[in-house]
Amino acid sequence: MAGAYCRYCDSRCFVFRIVPDGPHKGWAGHMATCHRGMEHDRRTTGHDHTTAINPMDEVPS
Ligand SMILES: [Zn+2]
Secondary structure (H helix, E strand, O other), X not given: OOXXXXXXXXXXXXXXXXXXXOOOOOOEEXXXXXXXHHHHHHHHHXXXXXXXXOHHHOXXX
């Protein structure tokens, strides 16, 4: 993977997420934060970056 530029917005709009449920449960990778990239992620995984798990938020309190 040379260069992780989003195919929809031509920038590095990705954030790391884990899919929490559905047929792609457990998939971990980079999801887009631009509008069209989010639509693509929802079509392919059932989630976008706003609904998938952000491992950086899993901070024990
Ligand atoms: Zn994008």
